[in-house]
Amino acid sequence: MRPERETPAWYRDAKFGIMIHWGLYSVPGWAPLDDEVVRLLGAGRTAPEDSSPDDSTRDGSADAVRRSDPLARHSYAEWYQNTYLLDGPTRAYHRRVYGDRPYADFRTEFVAAVRDWDPVPWADLCAAAGARYVVPTSKHHDGYLLWPSAHPNPHLPGWQTGRDVLGELGTAVRDRGLRYGLYYSGGLDWTFGNLPIRRMADVAASVPDSPGYARYVDAHWRELIDRYRPSVLWNDIGYPSAGDADGLVAAYYAAVPDGVVNDRFSRDGADVRTPEYGIRSEIDPEPWETVRALGLSFGWNRQETAEHLLSATELVHLLSDVVSRNGNLLLGITPDDRGVVPAAQRRVLHEVGRWLADHGEAIYGTRPWPVPAAVTSSGVPVRFTRRDDVGYLIVLGDPGPEFGVPGLSLPPGARLRVVGRAAAEPGVTAGPDGPVLAVGPLPPAPAHVFAVRPAS
Known part of the structure; x- marks a missing residue:
């Protein structure tokens, strides 16, 4: 996939961005510490080799394939709504801690957290870390919106914040001279069905294909563009087949001429490719961005400790390696159930920021x-x-x-x-x-x- 135009210079100069996942999944905030999915994605694979019934297990049955697939035990806590429905550690944890409580009930605690949330510490941390752009989630796969949309969820009334989390954070981020982008899960929305997804190999086929969902996604993206003028459109998983991604991107470029569009819109053109946990062995002639969490999960996992995070030294080495090969690093941090970034993550980011304050001329704009x-x-x-x-x-x-x-x-x-x-x-x-x-x-x-x- 080649860029359809020259990637904006500000983005190529920025080098380092921070992605922020915060949502209902932050309330349980739990996932196994199994890194198989991370390793598979880092190797450029979307499923394990044994993902088909014919060759996946000794008995070859479909049930055995599902039991062997890492999706039921993976480390992405933001997938909690899917994972707790599968036979695995997350289901066992949920039953032990929450009994038969449904995922939607976590809205109560999350609404309370949003009420007390302050965007300033997030923006200050991103600036102190030396990031040049910030990309929060506007909607993850559970469909819950972090802004008061004029296009509410048709299946779950009130499935959005009353407070404008995106708008307040955008103001705080831009006040510190940083660019502001938005993540949106266009490919998955479990309020429209296809839940649970049992295998990694089934993720791409789980995108809702109804015209109604395509209109819903299109309306959201256009609303986000009109309201917030994001510098980056960071779509995830894909785009509904009934949608018009090309028309959306054209409208975005007209509204934000120096905007950046990632490669997850199910279309040929993109300003940047975004391998997850992936790196390059050589210089890539085209702009790319490795996206990964500071630890093993993009959403807060209460099991993660400092030992599961990249150290400041490892992060500086990763950033230097990515930049030397013509890439950017988009690093995921994970506010907890109260909206506070854990202290261990803050320590790493502050140390990296101090290194960049002294040595950034070798990174930024290179x-x-x-x-x-x-x-x-x-x-x-x-x-x-x-x-x-x-x-x-x-x-x-x-x-x-x-x-x-x-x-x-x-x-x-x-x-x-x-x-x-x-x-x-x-x-x-x-x-x-x-x-x-x-x-x-x-x-x-x-x-x-x-x-x-x-x-x-």
């Missing part, structure tokens, strides 16, 4: 170097980026006071600068396999950055 990566003579990975005639070496660890970068070619007379702190200019000498940099002792940091400028 483009790929001719090659994305190398390894120092001391065995430390390096990622490369560039801005105009300045190149950046992002060294993902402490390479020692002197190290070579095999395969790196520097122009004659190139000058090096330590990014992020006052330091003497590194010495550069020729080594047998490439330049050797003398940088002296380095302070602890998730990564060290050196800028390379040609001789003037």
Whole structure:
């Protein structure tokens, strides 16, 4: 899938965004800590290899296939309404804690949480983390709306917030100079049926195909565009076959000329591809965005602890790797049942924000170097980026006071600068396999950055 136009420069420059999932699923806030779905998606697969009755299990029965499918035990807590209906750990948890209470009853607690919710801490956290754009959920697969829509759910009266969560958060985010996009589940809405979904392989076939649902989705997206002018349309799962995604996108571009449309609208064109937990092994010539949670779930999972989250160092390394290969990182954070981002997540984001405050020139507004990566003579990975005639070496660890970068070619007379702190200019000498940099002792940091400028 190639972009149908040039992807807006602001988006390519932004590099780092934050996605926020908050909804009724945050009230139970529970999922198994099974990462099989995450690993499958990261490998670019939409189902396990054993997802058909013919070869999936020893007995080959359809029931055995369902029992073996990871959808009943996966780690996405935002899928709670589906998962608690399947035979697995989430059903057992629900029966133990809630008995036969239906999912819709969680609306009571969520409405109370929305009443007390404050958008300012979310916006402050995103800004402090160094994110340049924010994408909250407007509607997830359970169909519950986080804005007071003029197009209410036809099956569940009151299935939306009275308070304008999206509008208030958008104001707070934009007041801090960040771009504001919106996530909307166009492909799934369990108030229209197809619940439960028993296998990963069945997700794509579970999109409601009625003309009524297509009109409902179209009306919502157009309302969201008119009300909030989002910088990103982040659709999920797909688009109803009876809908007119091309017409919707054309109307969006007319309203928001520098808007960005993702690749999940079931159409040929897109401004950006969005692999889930996926990365690239080489530089992708087209813009892409890896979307993943800080942990194993996009919705709050009360079972997750700091050990299940990326550390600040791991997150800096991931961001550097993605950017070196022409991508953006959209990172999911998970407010709890009260609308508060857990302390462990806040600590990681603040540490990443401090690193970006000192080293962001190697991330924001950059483009790929001719090659994305190398390894120092001391065995430390390096990622490369560039801005105009300045190149950046992002060294993902402490390479020692002197190290070579095999395969790196520097122009004659190139000058090096330590990014992020006052330091003497590194010495550069020729080594047998490439330049050797003398940088002296380095302070602890998730990564060290050196800028390379040609001789003037």
